[in-house]
Amino acid sequence: MRLLVCISSVPDTTSKIKFTDDSSRFDDSGIQWVINPWDELALTRAIELKEDNTNPVTEVVVITIGTFQTEPTLRKCLAIGADKAVRIDIEPLDAYQTASQLAAYIKNEEFGFIICGIESGDYNEASVGGMLAELLDFVSVSSVSSVRFNKDQPIFQRDVANGKEELSVNGTAVLIVQKGFASVPKIPNMRGIMTARSKPLELIKASSSKSLIKFVNYHSPKEKEAVQMLESSDELVEKLSKEAKLI
Amino acid sequence: MAILVYIRNVAGTIKKQSLELSSYAHAMAEATNQEVIGIVIGEIDDSALSELGNYGMSQILKADNPNFNMRVNRVYTRIIEQAVLKTNAQYILFPDNNQGKAIAPRLSVRLQAGFVPQVLGLPSSYEPFHIEKRAFTGKALANIEVNTERIILSPILNSYGLNENKTELKIENFEPEIDEPESRLTILDKKVNTERINLLDADIVVSGGRGLKSAENFKLLEELATTLDGALACSRPVADDGWRPADEHVGQTGKIISPNIYFAVGISGAIQHVAGVSGSKCLVAINADPEAPIFDVADYGIVGDALKIVPELNEAFKQHLSDNQ
Amino acid sequence: MIKQWFVWYSKKQQDKDTLKSPNMNFQFTEEQLMIQQAARDYAQRELIKDVIERDEKAIYPTEHIRNLSELGFLGMLVAPEYDGSGMDTISYVLAMEELSKVDSSIGVIISVNNSLVCYGIEKYGSEEQKQKFLKPLARGEVTGAFLLSEPGAGSDATSQQTTAIDMGDHYLVNGVKNWITNGNSASTYIVIAQTDREKGHRGINAIIVDRHSEGISLGPHENKMGMRSSDTHSVQFTDVKVPKENRIGEDGFGFKFAMKTLEGGRIGIASQALGIASGAYELAVKYAKERKTFGTEIINHQAIAFKLSDMATQIEAARFLCLKAAWLKDQGQAYGIASAMAKQYTADMAMQVTTEAVQIHGGYGYVKEYHVERLMRDAKLTQIYEGTSEIQKIVISRAIANGDI
Incomplete structure (x- = not known):
């Protein structure tokens, strides 16, 4: 069984976020790009599944939609243990365009299931997984917190209101995953790092696709008012009820 | 033309988030001279829905076929799509939570409608349609333009608040035609944990960090959370060390939440943590270190030993709640 | 014409400059950056958790060393044919910096293993020595120690008092070595000892000694001011027999x-x-x-x-x-x-x-x-x-x- 993990290359979580002078674009100078944290957990778990020989997983493929700038991120995925990387060469304008490009690739391939992190740390659209499933008419399972195999059948666990559900899917599923899917992201070992370049990184021309929304410009959130330091618990209860009117 | 609001059905009840969404829709409706219509899926009594009439909703389509009790994203998407077509809705609103994130993107594809999640505030203009969303995990706001015929939005929970508007509410049954009942998905097992309040839905979240010194001390936070009918959360090191389960981790790489009150107890306030809670309406920080960066982003702060303050606070809230019953 | 010549000349000059000083390049390769990040992630995520306790109680970081050897850090400079990671020294600098930011005891354990023990055997050892000793060291299954300092010979390495007397088919080692990093945790020692005192420093040999050989006894873990979780010991040799084939290089190369x-x-x-x-x-x-x-x-x-x-x-x-x-x-x-x-x-x-x-x-x-x-x-x-x-x-x-x- 082949697994596909959709990867987004995003600014490192500690990056200072700034924009071009006219505020219309993200200024990526000096930015360190990393694997989107949820995608990294997805990849970690996919590789764990492959490394456990009792599972039918034979290959882990990673894919990203982006310019050549995303290739180091893809090679990091290969270093961590993915077998093959695919890059579709277009800078997507929104989640819909990303999902359309993914769908165009996936419809000619066969995967046991496809994993998407719940959202990406840059444009926070949290949509690619759902859109992808709809474009391909696949089942989408959101809030997936773990996956395991029962013989050859993958069993997914998802969070639902006040509980957890275990389920199986007939056919290809798109999993939308979050924290807990893997415990900590896998650190690549040196052998992995050195073999990353010898693994296939397939470059695919973008198919024609459109976007549905347009990011016009950006600005910083307004500064919060200064903190009020309080002396006692009673004072806090008073403030929360009388001033903030939240209790 | 109408504004369609997806009302989340939680085992026959609705959450405050639906009232907020209706309030938000009502404000849009006033600006565009439209009607606010709700769609609810799965079994639910009319009485459980009536309160929506106090928040500007004038009609509800109820697709209460018990077959729909279980949420299947694909099926829900098609039900809502039919409701959109029936009501000719121009705007469709979802809560910005797991359900919204699961269904709205699928609907966006079906309707070829632009979807803007993590919305903050009302649209700044309708022609052309402009609205602000959160970007870069709270480090920026993006101004979005959407030119599609229909538009899907999900405002961040608790960011708009409740606004009462008494409206006469009609509830009518809605029977969507689902061509292919979803058979690809089989539920094998369900573990219900009714005692715990879902972190993503909670109005009040009590969260602890390393400053609590041990896993056992989280009991104190649990007690406070119980008093306030809130949920428990934690910082990343606490989850990584196994003091608390991973699904309680809030922060940039964990859950991103926006409760009405967020108590950060013994959490220093690393930038990654703050990114996950910066949408909170009110942030209360309790920390022994007066220089902890959490105080820079807090609304109220108390400096001191969490192990002493939390029980005091618990008592003070208990007192307050019993006084105001 | 002049322009053409200039183009030709600058091209020539460029070639020459390239030969003289291949390049002045401040750009790290992707691999180097990945190694730096891997070291940083491990240090900031794992080493940080118990570094204060390990320092305070002088606990050797057994588990961390095992994890780091799985990641390839223990033999990072050794060629892949000897089971190492085959990394360049630039990567080594980047990795050592990141690990030592959090825990320099880890740093010294890795440094001794890589740059003294593994490097010494890989560069100067025989093929048999590499197969037998280098491979497990490079895999991180065992660690090594470098035994040079003595109570009376620290900086002045020529005045070795430890002796390795040529007994025909083996050396007989006697003496005391001091301040030995990895003294207890190591399995493979490289011991510097005097074989022929008359030849002065040309009579010194480097021999590979199994730490568990008969006649080796350890002093207590030194109670140090810093780097307290690396295990530093004095090592006493009493009539320790070492096979002749364990000598590194020619007689007197030590x-x-x-x-x-x-x-x-x-x-x-x-x-x-x-x-x-x-x-x-x-x-x-x-x-x-x-x-x-x-x-x-x-x-x-x-x-x-x-x-x-x-x-x-x-x-x-x-x-x-x-x-x-x-x-x-x-x-x-x-x-x-x-x-x-x-x-x-x-x-x-x-x-x-x-x-x-x-x-x-x-x-x-x-x-x-x-x-x-x-x-x-x-x-x-x-x-x-x-x-x-x-x-x-x-x-x-x-x-x-x-x-x-």
Whole structure:
């Protein structure tokens, strides 16, 4: 069984976020790009599944939609243990365009299931997984917190209101995953790092696709008012009820 | 033309988030001279829905076929799509939570409608349609333009608040035609944990960090959370060390939440943590270190030993709640 | 015409310059950056958790060493054919810095294993020695120790009192070695000992000794000021039999072996000192941005800001010295002087920078919870071991006198 993990290359979580002078674009100078944290957990778990020989997983493929700038991120995925990387060469304008490009690739391939992190740390659209499933008419399972195999059948666990559900899917599923899917992201070992370049990184021309929304410009959130330091618990209860009117 | 609001059905009840969404829709409706219509899926009594009439909703389509009790994203998407077509809705609103994130993107594809999640505030203009969303995990706001015929939005929970508007509410049954009942998905097992309040839905979240010194001390936070009918959360090191389960981790790489009150107890306030809670309406920080960066982003702060303050606070809230019953 | 000539000439000149000095490139490769990130992730995620406890109780980091060997750090410089990771020395500098930012005891364990033991056997050992001893070391299954210092011979390595007497088919080793890093945890020792006293330093041999051989006894774990979780012991040899085939190189090669190997060791220790300094600096910056006095963060006071400015510049200068030495080694060029400069400057700089980091932290800096006092204690050792700062200055000044530089 082949697994596909959709990867987004995003600014490192500690990056200072700034924009071009006219505020219309993200200024990526000096930015360190990393694997989107949820995608990294997805990849970690996919590789764990492959490394456990009792599972039918034979290959882990990673894919990203982006310019050549995303290739180091893809090679990091290969270093961590993915077998093959695919890059579709277009800078997507929104989640819909990303999902359309993914769908165009996936419809000619066969995967046991496809994993998407719940959202990406840059444009926070949290949509690619759902859109992808709809474009391909696949089942989408959101809030997936773990996956395991029962013989050859993958069993997914998802969070639902006040509980957890275990389920199986007939056919290809798109999993939308979050924290807990893997415990900590896998650190690549040196052998992995050195073999990353010898693994296939397939470059695919973008198919024609459109976007549905347009990011016009950006600005910083307004500064919060200064903190009020309080002396006692009673004072806090008073403030929360009388001033903030939240209790 | 109408504004369609997806009302989340939680085992026959609705959450405050639906009232907020209706309030938000009502404000849009006033600006565009439209009607606010709700769609609810799965079994639910009319009485459980009536309160929506106090928040500007004038009609509800109820697709209460018990077959729909279980949420299947694909099926829900098609039900809502039919409701959109029936009501000719121009705007469709979802809560910005797991359900919204699961269904709205699928609907966006079906309707070829632009979807803007993590919305903050009302649209700044309708022609052309402009609205602000959160970007870069709270480090920026993006101004979005959407030119599609229909538009899907999900405002961040608790960011708009409740606004009462008494409206006469009609509830009518809605029977969507689902061509292919979803058979690809089989539920094998369900573990219900009714005692715990879902972190993503909670109005009040009590969260602890390393400053609590041990896993056992989280009991104190649990007690406070119980008093306030809130949920428990934690910082990343606490989850990584196994003091608390991973699904309680809030922060940039964990859950991103926006409760009405967020108590950060013994959490220093690393930038990654703050990114996950910066949408909170009110942030209360309790920390022994007066220089902890959490105080820079807090609304109220108390400096001191969490192990002493939390029980005091618990008592003070208990007192307050019993006084105001 | 002139323009054409100029184009032709500049092309020629470029080729020549390229030959003379292949390139001046400040860009790390993707692989180097990934190794740096891997070391950083492991250090910041795992080492940080128990580093204070390990320092306080002087606990050897068994589990961390196992994890790091799985990641490939223990034999990172060894060629893949001997089960190493085949990394370049630049990557080694980057990794050592990141690990030592959090825990320099880990740094020294890895440095001794890589740059002294593995490098010594890989560079100068026989094929049989590589198969037998290098492979498990490179895989990180066992660690190694380098036994040179003696109670009466530290910096002065020529006056070895430990003897390895040629008994025909084996050596008989007797004597005491001091301050041995990995003394207890190591399985493979490289012992420097005198075979023929009359030949002076040409009578010295380097031999590989199984730590579990009969006749080896260890002194107690030294109760050190810093780097407390690396295990430092004195090792006593009493009639220890060592097969002749365990000698590295020709008879009498031992002194040269030790000197050559230590040249590379300096890069490891210099990078370790670099990590100690940059770790302390990062903590100081973080603290200075949070801590307020007189109504503002202390980074806004020039007294603190200028300290940080000096620290940043000194660390950057030291980093270049370390990387230059590593680069020369990777290019197969002489690097003995460059590594001496790197070690002396970086170790002395680390002592200064960590002291300032404690000062910036004020009272908090003096308590263990804030890490900087430990880094300051650790920094001191980098000025002492694998050639004191004074010895490095002798190496450098002799090169100046000889006209080598």
